[in-house]
Structure formats: structure tokens, C-alpha cells
Amino acid sequence: MNSEEYIILRKLQNGDSGALDILYLRYASKVRDFALRLLKDQTDAEDITHDIFLRIWDHRRNLEDVCSFKGYLFRMTRNAIFNVMKRRQMQYKYLKATGSRIEEEAKGGFSDAVSTDELLEMIDLAVRNMPEQRRKVFYMSRHENMSYDEIAKTLNISPRTVQYHISNALAELRKVLSSLMFFV
Known part of the structure; x- marks a missing residue:
């Protein structure tokens, strides 16, 4: 992690909402694009992005163990995508089990790297x-x-x-x- 990112994370830990704004401006579009490529749903990708940055703010005091913010962000995004996929799969199974007609196809310390x-x-x-x-x-x-x-x-x-x-x-x-x- 570079020194600028380290400083931003320390400010965030101390409750500086401006530090969150910086991280959001820097990384939100990357998180959203990654989620969109895998989920193929704009709303889900935007929801994941907002939820991730909200969780970062809520858990800001636990960021001292983060060695790579990009790695941390990747894992959060990956886990959120998997959760959406599990939810979609459960919804699909429910609709199939109840015999409902499906109108749309069902949608389908941290290390450094x-x-x-x-x-x-x-x-x-x-x-x-x-x-x-x-x-x-x-x-x-x-x-x-x-x-x-x-x-x-x-x-x-x-x-x-x-x-x-x-x-x-x-x-x-x-x-x-x-x-x-x-x-x-």
C-alpha cells in the first residue's frame, strides 16, 4: 500500500468522512464495473457498490489489519457478487418449486494480492x-x-x-x- 493510501485509511479510521469520499471517487467505478460484468445487472452492481462503501465506513475502525486496500476491496466485491448469485439461485429455486411461471430468465488480515x-x-x-x-x-x-x-x-x-x-x-x-x- 502506498503512503497516500495509508494516510487516507488512517484518516478514515479516525472518522474523517472526506477520506471515504476520496476512496469512493477513486474506486467506486471500478467496483461497479467489475460487479456489472459478472452480474449483468446495473441495479445490483450499483447496490453492491454503495453497500461496500457503507460497510467500509461502518467498519472503519477495523482497517488497521488491511495490507492492501485493493485486495480488501476485491474480496468484499467478490463476496457481495457471490451473495447476489446465491440469492438469485434461491429465488429461481423457489419460483421453480412453487410452480410459478418465470417471466425472465433467472440471473444467472488481508493479503496483498x-x-x-x-x-x-x-x-x-x-x-x-x-x-x-x-x-x-x-x-x-x-x-x-x-x-x-x-x-x-x-x-x-x-x-x-x-x-x-x-x-x-x-x-x-x-x-x-x-x-x-x-x-x-
């Missing part, structure tokens, strides 16, 4: 949020090591369609990874 496991979790989450056909094609290509022709025959689609899905899947993953790089 983001771990490989955390990165893999976020990539897995991004893959799980892909449209079903794209996710199948990507899985068959990357996990089953099938060629485009083999995938095309198995799914009864053209090799160009397979190429289209792989290209779009990789583009989505690049977007997620580029937003993740902020936290690294």
Missing part, C-alpha cells in the same frame, strides 16, 4: 453466466479438448457457429479479466 484460486472462481463465475450454448461450446473446447468439428457434430451446429461461440466466450473472459486486473 488476489490469489489464483480467487481468479479461477471469478472466471468460473463468468463462464457460468454465459448463455447455455456458448457455455457448452466453451466447456467442450477447453475442458474436453474437442476440436471445432467435433463440437459441431456433437451439438449439430456448424463449425462457424462453434467458432462464433468460442470467440464471444473469450471476449467476455477478456473483459472480466481486464476488470479483475484493477484489483491485482
Whole structure:
């Protein structure tokens, strides 16, 4: 953590709301963009962003153990995204269990760096949020090591369609990874 960030966090710990404003201006758009890329819902992304900064303010006295504010922010954001995904899954299961008609598809001390496991979790989450056909094609290509022709025959689609899905899947993953790089 650089000295400027250290000073801002110490001011925040002492109740300086201006320090929170600085952190919000500096990091809120990154948190929102990251949540939006994974959740694909503007309202949820904005809610997560506001909730995170509210929790930072509420728990400001516990920030002395934070070695990397970006790492701290990443974990808070990741956990909030997982909570939204769990909530969506529970809502979907409830609607399915009650026989309700679904009108929309269900939506889908801290260390210094983001771990490989955390990165893999976020990539897995991004893959799980892909449209079903794209996710199948990507899985068959990357996990089953099938060629485009083999995938095309198995799914009864053209090799160009397979190429289209792989290209779009990789583009989505690049977007997620580029937003993740902020936290690294």
C-alpha cells in the first residue's frame, strides 16, 4: 500500500468522512464495473457498490489489519457478487418449486494480492453466466479438448457457429479479466 493510501485509511479510521469520499471517487467505478460484468445487472452492481462503501465506513475502525486496500476491496466485491448469485439461485429455486411461471430468465488480515484460486472462481463465475450454448461450446473446447468439428457434430451446429461461440466466450473472459486486473 502506498503512503497516500495509508494516510487516507488512517484518516478514515479516525472518522474523517472526506477520506471515504476520496476512496469512493477513486474506486467506486471500478467496483461497479467489475460487479456489472459478472452480474449483468446495473441495479445490483450499483447496490453492491454503495453497500461496500457503507460497510467500509461502518467498519472503519477495523482497517488497521488491511495490507492492501485493493485486495480488501476485491474480496468484499467478490463476496457481495457471490451473495447476489446465491440469492438469485434461491429465488429461481423457489419460483421453480412453487410452480410459478418465470417471466425472465433467472440471473444467472488481508493479503496483498488476489490469489489464483480467487481468479479461477471469478472466471468460473463468468463462464457460468454465459448463455447455455456458448457455455457448452466453451466447456467442450477447453475442458474436453474437442476440436471445432467435433463440437459441431456433437451439438449439430456448424463449425462457424462453434467458432462464433468460442470467440464471444473469450471476449467476455477478456473483459472480466481486464476488470479483475484493477484489483491485482
